[in-house]
Amino acid sequence: MTENITSFVGYAFIALGIFLWFWGTSFLPRKRSLLFKLHTLSVSDILGSIAIIIGLLVKLPSEWPLLILAIFSLAIWNTILGYVLAYCSSAGVDHE
Template sequence: MSPLLPAIQALSGHVSLLLLGAGLLLWFWGTWPLLEGGSYLGRLHKLSVSDTLGSALMLLGLLLRIPGQWPLLALALLGLIVWNTIFGYVLASCSLPPPHEPPRERTAPHRSDRSR
């Protein structure tokens, strides 16, 4: 068992670098369209790729590096995914002009369920 341990550690170091690099690539790919033109919603789609998924990959890479701190890293991962996704939804639905349907009833799931 003991000769396997350094090998596992070296492997986890390499995998963590790989995850961090992949997250960085997603960051660049998803943030670059902000500089270009194009539809606002399309840019939001790509920003969700970079900020949610890329950052989650980076957090996984950090988790391989410091496994002793897993509770806080798990909390950060959960918070990152939930908050960024909900913020993308709020930005998309708020940036649109209001829907021109005759019954103006706002049944959208507003923040009433954020009380958890």
């Protein structure tokens, strides 16, 4: 019984993550500014991916150290990559 519940919770988190992936990525082919796409991609690629990994964590608690490391590195790398992309792409436009 508890196995069923944890399995369901895990799949629910994964489904939430995949939904966020689709929502955030669906803005990518539209004609919007780069920074707007960065906002939506941070929803999909950071928050959606974290939700998916939490779902995996519920399904497979024995591997928690590496999954926690995955969440940390995912959050830090993707956030800082967003900042670097925003900084580098706007640096050519205005010099301050």
